[in-house]
Amino acid sequence: MGQYNKAIITAAGENLIARAVAGELKLNITKAKISNHRYPDGTDYKALTDMDGVKQILEYPETKVLDNNMIQTRVLFSNEEIQVAYYIQNIGLYAKDGEEEILFCIVTAVIPDEMPKYNGVASTSYIYNIQNVVQDAAEINIEVVPSGTATIQDVMERVDATGGDISETVIETLEMIDAKYPVPEVGDSTKVFMGKVKKYIKDTKPLNNDMFVYVDNNGSDITGDGTSSNPYKTIKSALNNIPKDLGGHSATVRIADGTYNEAVNISNFHSGMLHITRANNWESLNISCNIDTITCISSTARIIIAGINFTQTSNHSFIGIDCSNLVLWYCQALGDSQYAGFHFESCNARIDACRVNNKKWGVIASYFCRIHSASWYIGSAATDNGIASLSGSTVTLMGNQPTGAWQFYSEYGGVFLQQNGTQISNLTISGLYCPWGNINSGYYRNGNINGPSQINIQTNITTTVTLNANKPYLIAGYPLRRDQFDTVVHTAIPSRTLLCFLRNTSTYSEIYFTSLVDLPAGSNLLFSGTYTTNS
Numbered sequence: 001m002g003q004y005n006k007a008i009i010t011a012a013g014e015n016l017i018a019r020a021v022a023g024e025l026k027l028n029i030t031k032a033k034i035s036n037h038r039y040p041d042g043t044d045y046k047a048l049t050d051m052d053g054v055k056q057i058l059e060y061p062e063t064k065v066l067d068n069n070m071i072q073t074r075v076l077f078s079n080e081e082i083q084v085a086y087y088i089q090n091i092g093l094y095a096k097d098g099e100e101e102i103l104f105c106i107v108t109a110v111i112p113d114e115m116p117k118y119n120g121v122a123s124t125s126y127i128y129n130i131q132n133v134v135q136d137a138a139e140i141n142i143e144v145v146p147s148g149t150a151t152i153q154d155v156m157e158r159v160d161a162t163g164g165d166i167s168e169t170v171i172e173t174l175e176m177i178d179a180k181y182p183v184p185e186v187g188d189s190t191k192v193f194m195g196k197v198k199k200y201i202k203d204t205k206p207l208n209n210d211m212f213v214y215v216d217n218n219g220s221d222i223t224g225d226g227t228s229s230n231p232y233k234t235i236k237s238a239l240n241n242i243p244k245d246l247g248g249h250s251a252t253v254r255i256a257d258g259t260y261n262e263a264v265n266i267s268n269f270h271s272g273m274l275h276i277t278r279a280n281n282w283e284s285l286n287i288s289c290n291i292d293t294i295t296c297i298s299s300t301a302r303i304i305i306a307g308i309n310f311t312q313t314s315n316h317s318f319i320g321i322d323c324s325n326l327v328l329w330y331c332q333a334l335g336d337s338q339y340a341g342f343h344f345e346s347c348n349a350r351i352d353a354c355r356v357n358n359k360k361w362g363v364i365a366s367y368f369c370r371i372h373s374a375s376w377y378i379g380s381a382a383t384d385n386g387i388a389s390l391s392g393s394t395v396t397l398m399g400n401q402p403t404g405a406w407q408f409y410s411e412y413g414g415v416f417l418q419q420n421g422t423q424i425s426n427l428t429i430s431g432l433y434c435p436w437g438n439i440n441s442g443y444y445r446n447g448n449i450n451g452p453s454q455i456n457i458q459t460n461i462t463t464t465v466t467l468n469a470n471k472p473y474l475i476a477g478y479p480l481r482r483d484q485f486d487t488v489v490h491t492a493i494p495s496r497t498l499l500c501f502l503r504n505t506s507t508y509s510e511i512y513f514t515s516l517v518d519l520p521a522g523s524n525l526l527f528s529g530t531y532t533t534n535s
Contacts, residue, residue, distance in 0.1 A: 002088065002109055002110075002111050002112050002113035003109070003110040003111040004091070004107050004108065004109050004110060004128075005107060005108050005109075005110060006107075007093075007105045007106070007107045007130050007131065007132050008045045008046065008105060008106050008107075008108075009046075009104065009105045009132055009134075010045065010046050010047070010048055010049070010102070010103050010104065010105060010106065011046045011047060012049060012097065012102040012103065012104070013095065013102065013103070013104040013105050014046075015097075016095055016097055016102065016104065017134055025097075025098075027063075027071075027095060028095060028096045029060070029061060029063040029073050029093055029094070029095050029104065030059070030060060030094055030095060030096050030101060031057055031058065031059060031060070031061075031093070031094040031101070032057070032058040032061045032073065032075040032077075032091065032092070032093055032094070032130075033051060033054045033056065033057050033058070033091070033092045033094065034054070034055055034056050034077055034088050034090065034091050034092075034115075035051045035052060035053040035054045035055055035088075035089060035090045035092070036053045036055055036086040036087055036088070036089050037051065037052040037053030037089055037090065038089050039052075039089075039090070039108065045106050045108070048103055048106060049102065049103055050103055051090055051092045051103065051106065053089070053090075055086055055115070056077050056082075056115075058075050058076070058077060061073050061074060061075045061093070062074045066131070069133055069134060070131055070132070070133060070134070071131070071132050071134055072129055072130065072131045072132075073093055073129075073130045073132075074127065074128070074129050074130075075091065075093075075127070075128050075130065076125055076126070076127045076128075077115070077125065077126050078123050078124070078125040079115050079116055079117070079118045079123055079124045079125070080118055080123045081118065082115055082116070082117055082118050083117060083118070084117060085114060085115060085116045085117045086114070086115055087109070087112040087113070087114055087115070088109065088112050088113045088114075088115055088126065089108065089109050089112050090106055090107065090108050090109065091106070091107040091128055091130065092104075092105070092106045092107075093105050093106075093130060105130070105132055107128070107130055113126055173191065173222060174191055174194050174195040174198055175189070175191045175192040175194075175195035175196075176195065176221075176236075176237070176240060177192075177195045177196050177198075177199040177240075178236075178240070178265070179199070181200055181203050181204070182195075182196040182199050182200055183196065183200070184196045184197060199240070202240075202241070202242075202243050202244070203243065203244050203245075204245070205243055205245070206243055206245035206246065206247030206271065207242070207243045207245065207246045207247040207249045207251060207272065208247060208249070209249055210249045210250045210251070210252075211242070211249070211250075211251050211252070212228075212251075212252045212254060213226040213232070213238040213241060213242060213251070213252070213253050213254070214226055214227060214228045214231035214232070214238075214253075214254050214256070214279070215231055215232050215233070215234065215235050215237075215238050215253060215254070215255045215256065215260075216231040216232075216233070216255075216256040216258070217233065217256065217258035217259070217260070218231075218233075218256075219231035219232050219233040220232070220233050221233045221234055221237040224237070226238060226241055228254075231256070234260065234262060235253065235255060235260055235262055235264050235276070235291070236262060236264065236265075238253045239253065239264070239265075239266060242269075242274070244268050244269055244270065245270060245271055245272075246269060246270065246271050246272020246273065246274065246301055247271060247272060248271055248272050249272050249273075250272060250273040250274075250275065251272065251273070251274050251275070252274075252275040252277065253274075253275065253276050253277070254277060254278075254279040255276070255277065255278055255279055255289055255291075255308075256279045256289075257278070257279070257280070257286075257288040257289050258288075258289070258290070259290040259311070260290065260291045260292070261292050262291060262292055263292055263293050263295070264276075264291060264292075264293065264294045264295070265295050265297070266294065266295065266296045266297070266299065266303060267296070267297040267298055267299065268297070268298050268299060269299040269300075269301040269303065270299065270300040270301050271300070271301065272301050272302075273301060273302045273303075273304065274299075274301050274302070274303045274304070275303075275304045275305075275306070276294070276303070276304070276305045276306070276308070277304070277305070277306040277307055277308075278306065278307030278308065281307070282306040282307030282329070282330060283306070283307070283329070283330055284307070284330055285309075285330055285332050285353075285354075285355055285377060286307060286309055286330075287309050287334075288309070289307055289308055289309060290308075290309045290310075290311050291308050291309070291310060291311065292310070292311055292312050293310060293311075293312040293315060293316070293317055293318065293319070294308070294310070294318055294319070295318075295319040295320075295321070296319070296320045296321070296323050296326060297321045297322060297323070298321070298322045298323070299322075299323045299324070300323075300324045300325070301324075301325070302324075302325040302327070303323065303325065303326050303327070304327045304328075304329065305318075305326075305327070305328050305329070305331060306327075306328070306329040306330055306331070307329070307330050307331070308331045308332075309331070309332050309334070310331065310332065310333040310334075310335075310341070311335055312333075312335065312337070312339075313335040313336060313337040313339075314337065314339075315337075315339055316339045316340045316341070316342070316343035316364075317333035317335070317339070317340070317341050317342065317359070318331065318333065318341070318342045318343065319343050319344075320342075320343070320344045320345070320347040320349055321344075321345045321346065321347065322345070322346045322347065323347045323348070323349070324347075324348055325348055325349075326344075326347055326348070326349035326350070327349070327350045327351075327352070328342065328349070328350070328351045328352070328354055329352050329353055329354070330353050330354065331351075331354045331355075332354060332355035332356065332357075332377070333355075333356050333357075333359060334355070334356070334357045334358060335358065335359075336358040336359075337358070337359055337360065338360045339359060339360060339361075340359055340360065340361040340362070340363065340364045341356035341359040341361070341362050341363065341382070342354070342356070342362070342363045342364075343361075343363075343364045344363070344364065344365045344366070344369045344371060344393075345366050345367045345369065346367045346368055346369065347365075347369050347370075347371070348369070348370045348371075349369070349370075349371050349372070350371075350372040350374070351363065351371065351372070351373055351374070352372075352374045352375055353374070353375050353376070353377070354376060354377065354380075355376065355377035355379075355380050356376075356380045356381070356382060356402050357379070357380065357381055357382075358382075358383070359382050359383070360382060360383050360384045360385075361382050361384055361385045361386075361387075361388055361404075362376075362380060362381070362382040362385065362386045362387055362402035362404065363386070363387045363388070363395070363402070364387075364388045364390065365387070365388065365389050365390065365393040365394075365395050365414070366388075366390040366391045366393055366414075367390075367391045367392070367393070368391065368392040368393060369389075369393040369394070369395075370393070370394050370396075371389075371393065371394070371395045371396070372395075372396045372398070373387060373395055373396065373397055373398070373401060374397075374398040374399050375398065375399035375400060376399070376400045376401055376402050377400075378400055380400070380401075380402035380403070381402055381403045381404060382402055382403070382404040383404065383405065384404055384405055384406065384409075385404045385405070385406050385407070385408070385409040386401055386402035386403050386404035386406075386407040386408060387401065387402065387407070387408055387409070387416075388409045388410070388411075388414070389408070389409070389410045389411075389414030389415060389416055390410070390411050390412055390414040391411075391412045391413060391414060392412070392413040392414065393413075393414045393415075394414075394415050394416075394417060395414075395415070395416050395417070396416075396417045396418075397416055397417065397418060410428060411428070411429065411430055412430045413430055413431075415445075427441050427442055427443070427444060427458065428442045428443055428444070428445060429441065429442040430442075431477040431508075432459070432475060432476070432477040432478070433475070433476045433477045434461055434474075434475045434476075436463060436464060436465050436467065436473055437461040437462055437463040437464050437465075437525070438461065438462045438464060439459070439460075439461060439475075440460040440461065440462060441458055441459060441460040442458070442459055443455050443456060443457045443458060443459060443478065444456040444458065445479070452482070452532055452533070452534055453479070453532065453533050453534075454530060454531075454532055454533075455478065455479055455530065455531050455532070455533055456530050457478070457489060457502070457511075457527055457528055457529045457530065457531075458526075458527075458528055459475060459511070459526070459527040459528075460524065460525070460526050460527075461475065461524075461525045461526075461527070462522065462523070462524055462525075463519060463520070463521050463522060463523045463524075463525065464521055465521050466518055466519065466520050466521055467515055467518065467519040467523070468515075468518055469498075469515055469516055469517050469518050470498065470514060470515075470516075471514065471515075472499070472512055472513065472514050473513050473514070473515075474510050474511065474512060474513070475510060475511040475513070475527070476505075476508060476510040477508055477510070478502065478508060478509040478510065478511070479508070479509065479533040479535045480504060480507065480508055480509055480533055480534075480535040481502065481503075481504050481509045481531055481532075481533060482531070482532040482533050482534050484504055486501045486502065486503045487501060487502040487529060487531045488500070488501055488502075488529060489501055489502050489511050489513075489527050489528070489529040490527070490528045490529055491513070491525065491526065491527055491528075492525070492526040493515075493525070495516075496515055496516050496517050496519070497513070497514075497515060497516065498514040498515060498516045499512060499513065499514040500512070500513045500514070500527065502529060502531060509531075509533075511527055513525075513527070
């Protein structure tokens with residue numbers, strides 16, 4: 001611990017004290033500063049008006065009268081913003097003389113404390129009680145401007161004064177915690193520790209009635225309580241104050257018009273309903289309630305999002321992953337981007353009366369999604385695919401749908417269903433196998449997803465090897481024919497075709513092709529035909 005000389009009151013400080021004792025003004029200690037400048041021996045400290053080498057400044061340190069001849073100012077300096085270590089050579093107090101701020105007193109080091117560089121884990125703080133002997137100190141009227149922050153010494157004095165009882169100590173704010181079921185750890189600050197405890201209780205305690213939470217750009221995440229008269233400022237804060245276990249009830253976040261530059265994350269809600277809606281007139285498309293993006297993850301609760309205009313252009317506007325019951329009403333994604341307006345993975349979802357424009361994809365459904373797509377705003381369009389159904393997903397279509405260069409695209413087992421249950425598919429390549437060429441296109445399927453369907457073969461192959469005359473070549477993986485009779489398949493080169501037909505194996509159908517002449521690598525072959533299937 002360092003050692004410091006007694007405080008020296010400057011000439012300007014003595015003049016200020018005299019005027020304060022005479023009642024001409026209130027003594028107001030406005031700042032405390034520390035510096036690393038080492039003054040030479042013989043320096044006239046009383047003549048100083050400022051300090052050299054100031055490294056840190058504290059606004060409005062606490063000042064009080066101790067007795068008839070003593071005033072005390074308490075200062076605390078922390079290294080949380082210190083990038084380069086230094087020695088605390090001087091501590092100065094500053095006061096207001098009218099509009100002018102003067103150096104009131106200075107304390108110099110005999111052995112200076114070292115202010116270390118912040119290590120990013122635990123901070124170092126120094127507390128100094130600077131006492132000035134002043135004649136008739138009790139007559140000085142001191143103006144106190146509270147900073148609202150309790151020092152370590154404040155807390156210790158409270159403990160001493162109450163015999164160790166700190167039950168009345170108030171923690172003004174807690175750290176906001178996003179993690180689910182957070183566990184306090186050694187080294188956590190009090191704000192983080194208690195923030196984790198609060199979040200853990202919220203995560204485990206179910207909602208006991210329906211609730212409404214309000215968000216407004218003019219609200220506050222610090223003083224707001226989520227009511228309509230005192231809303232939160234951010235959607236994140238609103239969600240953090242809703243239990244994950246909805247307890248069979250409904251929680252509604254009502255968002256006032258404005259722009260919220262938030263990447264909203266909704267995760268792990270269950271056992272109830274969660275509404276994220278525009279506060280007023282949510283049943284219409286708008287460009288007034290603007291949110292960057294919303295991501296819903298791992299939730300079994302019914303989540304309804306309505307009346308939102310997504311502004312994200314550097315990623316998907318809306319993302320749903322592993323959610324059981326998503327509903328989007330009157331939402332739109334209009335910004336120009338190379339991403340999707342609405343992207344779903346492993347979700348059951350309904351998207352209704354929405355709009356998309358200038359996105360690469362209107363909707364992507366992948367990994368066994370079940371999506372109901374209904375009544376899109378007329379003029380909804382994407383640059384590539386209106387809707388893509390991928391990897392075992394099923395998209396049911398009702399009413400107007402977003403257009404695109406390729407309106408409906410399916411791959412890897414993705415399918416589309418009409419409202420009456422009949423299936424339509426885009427050109428399907430998934431499952432086809434051709435060891436002697438590249439498959440450029442496959443087949444269309446029209447009919448029921450489980451039951452009779454018509455297969456329209458439109459297969460295009462670019463050969464990668466020479467096909468020898470009179471030798472059979474197979475293209476495997478088509479849906480199994482309904483009957484066992486071979487079916488004629490046409491080619492674009494009938495004069496050079498010896499045989500071309502579709503035949504069944506035990507699990508799939510295959511095209512059997514034999515040419516009359518050798519066909520060199522790079523040849524382009526087109527096969528066409530229709531048949532019915534039950535598979």
